[in-house]
Amino acid sequence: MSRPGNTTRITDVTDAAQGAADANEGADLTEVRSAHGQPRPSGHEIARLPSAAERTRTLVQSTASAILVIPGLVPDLPELMVPEERIVGTDGDLFLLFPAESPAVRAATHAEDDDLTAVLDITDVAPVAVPGRIRGRAWIAGWVTVARDLPAPAGKVRLRLEVGEASLDDLWGAEQVEPDEFAAARPDPLVDHEAELLQHLAAAHADQVGWLCALAGGAGACRGIPAAAVPLALDRFGLRVRFTGEDGVFDARFEFPEPVRGHTDLHRAMHALFDAAQEAAAAQDL
Template sequence: MPSAAERTRTLVQSTCSAVLLVPGVETIRPEQLSPQARVVGPDGEVFLLFPAESPAVRAATHAQDDELSAVLEITDVAPVSVPHRIRGRAWVSGWLTCAPGIAEPGGMMIRLEVGEIHVDDLWGATSVEPDEFARAQVDPIIAHEAELLQHLHSAHGEQLQELCGLLGERARDAADDDSATGGRARVVPLALDRFGLRVRFTGARCFDARFDFPEPVRDITELRRAMHTLFEAASR
């Protein structure tokens, strides 16, 4: 399974929605506190791009060291329609300073020196040490995950349904529950990473199932092979 540090680093550098919470900074437009871009530096600091006149930049302009605390809150929402759609949240707290000279004219990069990190996602809730976060790698599938899940959902419904056969008695119990209510459990792809595929069975009983790949994949080519192997096993 991906480590908590890897999961958090992946969320920070993904396209998930994020908001920077700065004590004392309020705005009538919440989007003004959403960074336009996020990147993690070599020492684990998080650089956030904002318009030069944003409230966050104004607050950080004269801040030094640990004078201005803030929390970067990230919310991960499944890219397909599914019950309980929020897949996770992460909170990266620390101290803000401006990093002039990095952004293009009209923008300003803010540096968030990381102090504490917490993640609450499909794997569970835990804290992450800043040095572990700094060393962690981003999941190589994240840049393509949303597109791949949407494709699986729209074009491979029957193959996803066949995954029930790999769950044994658990799937049969869910099928019995749905037949008793006159319905049929629906299988929705929920998450995809280098280690495997997670789907959500929806119906009278809603539960997740995880299908691990034989070995972690490193790119899209290896992912396609792993998915082919998984669907082939489910069709037998």
């Protein structure tokens, strides 16, 4: 069990600065930037985080935007390649709902028994205004067929995407996910409500989120209330906040004492974090 507010400090540094920071005794955890401009773990092991398979499964079943890409197919209306619904079957196959006139449906229908390859490209954008708003991307590649055994609403068709491979590039890093790992994984229990929870924290608890900076650790991590503190990501293990202050922009992740399973657990965990932040701020005379 970790204490409320156990944190990982995540700063934006260059490779050279990272090496210098790691050499210092008691240095904060530093990260380099990904291609999307997001910090990445480097040099230290993070205690608890969702697995790559869980994070990919969570993205698939979230409200993140997605488009089906079929090699050689260039649709006149790209929006017709956006699935209206995404469901993961018990065996890990994806079931994607499209309008009957979608080029994806026509391609799958005409392919019949031929192998029709496709990639579901998912882009995860933070539901709050924050620098570097793209939190990550996932790619689910495999073979598409018409799911004739599953009913669909009138004027719609379900396609089955049999997963051949998956990859993820998000706040935690870039990883490959095997089909059996994806099938066995479960989405984060907060996935259906993460967006509204982050928006609520940003709108109704901005001051309390700002005081979390007092828990970020490291000399000079928080000189008074930061200019901006935005809740960036939330999962059953903790909350990630992006701070803007005198040191520039940096992220800090705040672990919950125990993984949360729903709103009741989350309510208690957030109160524990805010109480710990208030005590830390008072001790630091911020």
